Amino acid sequence: MTPELHSFPRLAPGCRLNEKTQQPRTLLMPERALRLNGPSLEIVERCDGQHTVEQIIVDLQKIYSKAEPHKVEQDILGYLTLLQKERALDFAL
Amino acid sequence: MTSTIPNPLSLIAELTHRCPLHCVYCSNPLELQSRTKELTTEVWSRVFKEAAEAGVLQADFTGGEPLARPDIVELVRAARSAGLYVNLITSGLPLDEAKLAALVDAGLDHIQLSFQGAREETANEISGTKSHAQKLRVLDWLKRHRVAVTLNFVIHRRNIDQLEEMLAFAGSSCATRIEFANVQYYGWAFANRENLLPTRVQLDQSLTLIKREQERLQGRIRVEYVVPDYYAKYPKPCMGGWGRKLMLITPNGDALPCHAAQVIPGLTFENVMDRSLCEIWEQSATFQKFRGEAWMQEPCKTCDRRELDFGGCRCQALLLARDAAATDPVCSLSPLHSKVDAILAGINTATSAQIFAQPSWLYRPNPV
Numbered sequence: 432m433t434p435e436l437h438s439f440p441r442l443a444p445g446c447r448l449n450e451k452t453q454q455p456r457t458l459l460m461p462e463r464a465l466r467l468n469g470p471s472l473e474i475v476e477r478c479d480g481q482h483t484v485e486q487i488i489v490d491l492q493k494i495y496s497k498a499e500p501h502k503v504e505q506d507i508l509g510y511l512t513l514l515q516k517e518r519a520l521d522f523a524l
Numbered sequence: 525m526t527s528t529i530p531n532p533l534s535l536i537a538e539l540t541h542r543c544p545l546h547c548v549y550c551s552n553p554l555e556l557q558s559r560t561k562e563l564t565t566e567v568w569s570r571v572f573k574e575a576a577e578a579g580v581l582q583a584d585f586t587g588g589e590p591l592a593r594p595d596i597v598e599l600v601r602a603a604r605s606a607g608l609y610v611n612l613i614t615s616g617l618p619l620d621e622a623k624l625a626a627l628v629d630a631g632l633d634h635i636q637l638s639f640q641g642a643r644e645e646t647a648n649e650i651s652g653t654k655s656h657a658q659k660l661r662v663l664d665w666l667k668r669h670r671v672a673v674t675l676n677f678v679i680h681r682r683n684i685d686q687l688e689e690m691l692a693f694a695g696s697s698c699a700t701r702i703e704f705a706n707v708q709y710y711g712w713a714f715a716n717r718e719n720l721l722p723t724r725v726q727l728d729q730s731l732t733l734i735k736r737e738q739e740r741l742q743g744r745i746r747v748e749y750v751v752p753d754y755y756a757k758y759p760k761p762c763m764g765g766w767g768r769k770l771m772l773i774t775p776n777g778d779a780l781p782c783h784a785a786q787v788i789p790g791l792t793f794e795n796v797m798d799r800s801l802c803e804i805w806e807q808s809a810t811f812q813k814f815r816g817e818a819w820m821q822e823p824c825k826t827c828d829r830r831e832l833d834f835g836g837c838r839c840q841a842l843l844l845a846r847d848a849a850a851t852d853p854v855c856s857l858s859p860l861h862s863k864v865d866a867i868l869a870g871i872n873t874a875t876s877a878q879i880f881a882q883p884s885w886l887y888r889p890n891p892v
Contacts, residue, residue: 432743443672443700444670444671444672444673444700445633445634445671445672445673445700445701446672447609447633449581449607449609450607453607457581459581459582459609459633461611461634461636461672461674461701462582462611462674464533464581464582464609515743516742516743517746518700518701518743518744518745518746
């Protein structure tokens, strides 16, 4: 299922980013960890319950202004879906 | 050995062997370590720092029962401030609500709460103690304190037919993850294997059910299922490969590549009191012993799967083939696979009355 554009993704209980001082930046989850870089880090940093999916898309389209906007949107939706399957996100309306 | 040793990702901190439960499949060694030899708070705190420096991301606090340590809150705080993700693997028995609040405040990231069954009678029989009612109270507190929780059910012949009940139970709790782990046959479980191994029919039914439930619960509860490797075609990549991802520290500070490594004769285990974690990981003979491929025999040596499963489990090779460097006999390619087939045949040709006869369990005691 595709995330709802107006929902607010937030890291699920037990999932958090490691500290800013720790490299590489990593999403820590129960029994798993995901190394983040570039766009994946930009996305996960915004999964704080304060940004809608739509706002995340707009932000990243600005940061990656050379990329095709529709492609950026599709990549973000795909990545959020993957994190949801990992049970790393909750979506609040 | 090449110079490109991967760094460890997980530290399994076996804080104590003391435990209020006496589970018949306990992963602790048959020879339990006594309280008087346990590492101090200070030494554990140093170990957590060294682990983080070596690249470890997660610390799994286990035991025995890790809550049996009176300094558990300090240990959680030390691991978290070292930069680790802190997971507490517990029966929940010695927990009360104030202790839980203190653990959360100290930076606990996640709790893995073990269940011995969905029904009180099964659970109490397997754990050799009355434990089920307390676990239900713990679940309530976890929900109230918004703690991330995985329910862990250890699966075997006597509860594998209760998976649906366990799922319903988990679905009504605050858990976001359920782990159904079939018993792995080492230590106490190896001694009780005749009464724990499920039948082929039971296993097949469980696989169908799990697949359906994984789809139904996707995005809400993550359902993991670990099959009993005696029934698998290929062995599991035990510990993600010897000395590749995980490091286990016993209550007295011995560094092990896996829970059961002490069954392998001839290995010596270095202690964190004598050397740093990083030195042990990179240089100790025991961690080098089965790292990479040089130790492999045929058929592993030339097998296409050798980088997927690393020849399976060294301890299982020792237990079943009497040779820790042999191909894990659960592998269908192993020349000794007939040993596993014979064990399974014994169970799958027995009558239901024989299979479910009241066993005389070998219960795990407490260390002296």
